[in-house]
Amino acid sequence: MPPKRKQTDDAPKQSENKKAKKEDFESDAKSKDGEPWNLKIVSWNVDGVRAWLKKDGMSVLELEDPDILCLQETKCSEKKLPDELKNVKGYKSYFVEAKTEGYSGVALYSKVEPMSVKYGFDEKEHDDEGRCITAEYEKFYLVTSYVPNAGKGLMTLDKRMDWDPKFRKYLKELDEKKPVILCGDLNVSHKEIDLANPKGNKKNAGFTQEERDGFTELLNAGFVDSFRHLYPDKEKQYTFWTYMMNCRARNIGWRLDYFVISERLVPQLCDNLIRTSLYGSDHCPITLLMHM
Template sequence: MPPKRKKESSENGKEKDTKKVRTEDFSSDAETKDGKKWNLKIVSWNVDGLRAWLEKDGMSVFEHENPDIVCLQETKCAIAKLPNDIKDINGYKSYFMSAKLDGYSGVGLISKLEPLVVTYGIKDKAHDDEGRCITAEYEKFYLVTVYVPNAGRKLVTLDKRMDWDPKFLKYLKDLDAKKPIIVCGDLNVAHNEIDLANPKANKKNAGFTKEERDSFTDLLSAGFVDSFRHLYPDATAKYTFWTYMMNCRAKNIGWRLDYFVLSERLVPQLCDSLIRDTLTGSDHCPITLLMHM
């Protein structure tokens, strides 16, 4: 169970619980195609700053979902500064990787299931100094949580992104040769026009350049599957990120930047891949994967 929430004093001096009333119902009877119900739930969320996310009730995702594993991206928090609320969650073990630059990037993995091995980075110092990737090995699969480099405003860091993509793909292929993998996180690309609200206006902007989209196509061509599009190939207006500007979230002017990507041989075990766009706390919403493992 998640930690108890803080209490505050009411006007009569008595404490009142500030815990929000649970209104979400994320129960699911999802099954594989051959009728096996899910038994593994993974949540992924770009929190856009861990401490701000905590203040915005981000931890409620543990109550709503009761997940087996939670993966976080863009934590923006040095290991030494991690709040106890996120480090010490009853029933979970936590693993974090921060960037050398405080307040930048960073990823986390919080798991009920204790991994066999946890590794940090992709064995490339320049990228690993930015705290972008944690890999947890479980008995039947690898789980990789990743925050892919953003190409930046006016594409100032597109070169860094184009250096990352083939290196990350090689890293995944090496893992996949040993056992199947689940990749989750903010991949910082809207793969096709259906994956963002305004494709024509964004073809030269970060996240929708030809280079980034082609790199994602290369990933899928190497034996991996975009779980959401596999199940919902024609679903429109399904986004995971909305800029804070111009009331974009309320208008649903967004991008699908967050993914669960699976080894092809895991597809028969896929039950559902969901976008939890009613949960706030960041400029991204969480996504949820249901698998029968």
């Protein structure tokens, strides 16, 4: 995966999202059985929530009106969050932060108060980095996560390889109780179709065989990549573009952000949308529509 760079140069300015219109985010999607969607979840790696806020990132709430909004890589402790991020009208908010200020972090906003909320997944090394929130609802668990990056030169691939089986075990344990919806930046492009330059990235973070195999094992454990289930052959569908080399305008990107669902939720799946018209980060948001 290309190295990240600060939001300068070709990083879109605040006005970009104001071009988007609410009607562009409407959908009449239905499940395979013809049931209309009644649950909308939006997930977005914001690459620093305070910078995202300045770039009109919060407009996603007005445009999408989601039931649940999940943010990853907030890079901000709760005590330093701007008030407008702590108190969002109509939503209950939940935050988990890394012990290191300005690193990692996940947030969840929900119109309906969850039955329970869990921070982390009982693995101290990973939980200290603020990478996971689990919200329990009546009919499902929602897990939002910022999965460790294997790093430049694969310096942290070992950490990633430690994460994958432990996180998979956690998700399987949840799935035994009720269905799971996993969303977030999973830091892997699973297939060659999921990034613009597969041949040149086979030894880079996000597309090593080890990371791709880890994702395959997750799917084999009873889960489904909802986007590829709906659009198995759709090309040039990306959710991340480095700020360098004008990659977003040229659509040289990676699909790193996912909604992964329990297999038994597939009949209730209505759509999975990649919102490339929304700016504010080096990732764009993704939207899941379900009939629950």
